Amino acid sequence: MNIRAWIVFLDESGVSLLPQIRRTYSPRGRTPLLRHCLNWKRASMAGALGYHSTDPDRGARLCFHLKPGSYDTAGLIEVLEQMKVFYRGERVVLVWDGLSAHWSRAMRAWVAEQDWLTLERLPAYAPELNPVELLWSSLKKRELANLAGDHLADVADATERGLHRINNSPELPWSFLTHTGLTIHPPHPPNLRKDQ
Numbered sequence: 001m002n003i004r005a006w007i008v009f010l011d012e013s014g015v016s017l018l019p020q021i022r023r024t025y026s027p028r029g030r031t032p033l034l035r036h037c038l039n040w041k042r043a044s045m046a047g048a049l050g051y052h053s054t055d056p057d058r059g060a061r062l063c064f065h066l067k068p069g070s071y072d073t074a075g076l077i078e079v080l081e082q083m084k085v086f087y088r089g090e091r092v093v094l095v096w097d098g099l100s101a102h103w104s105r106a107m108r109a110w111v112a113e114q115d116w117l118t119l120e121r122l123p124a125y126a127p128e129l130n131p132v133e134l135l136w137s138s139l140k141k142r143e144l145a146n147l148a149g150d151h152l153a154d155v156a157d158a159t160e161r162g163l164h165r166i167n168n169s170p171e172l173p174w175s176f177l178t179h180t181g182l183t184i185h186p187p188h189p190p191n192l193r194k195d196q
Helices: 073-086 105-112 131-141 152-167 171-180
Strands: 006-016 042-052 060-068 092-096 117-121
Touching: 006 131, 042 073, 042 131, 042 152, 042 171, 060 073, 060 152, 060 171, 073 092, 073 105, 131 152, 131 171, 152 171
Parallel strands: 006 092, 092 117
Antiparallel strands: 006 042, 042 060
């Protein structure tokens, strides 16, 4: 039995004005220097990668949220409200980790009122099973690498550029899922192949 729904992986990450230092190239004898103010302002970002359970041709969908500070239950409910609009009320199976805000009493009460949403929990200490972790890694190794911004808006702009890069590549979000070793679409039995 196939249930038509979006399988959505969600995860949060933090960014700050402190640069993500990565190796880079420079002319011989000219060591690159990063100049920045020691500013500890932080923002949190939530990313959701969705894959349709029965129709891979619908493509992967990326939903993103950025806010100053960190997420709590109320902030995550706000993210889920935006996700409901993003998926236009289609059924969603949300897969996320064991963060206390994900499973708080208030969150469970809110989810109980949602007919479009089902929650599933990733195993403990298994970030390698969440494709959104690879999205964060891609952003932090490219757009956010060695970025010494003066304002959180600089970090937000670079993050947005990275999300456009990922969204404009139909293969990249699928590669994140493939790297986890998980599959969404079961293989077709020989007598039910699409090409017949």
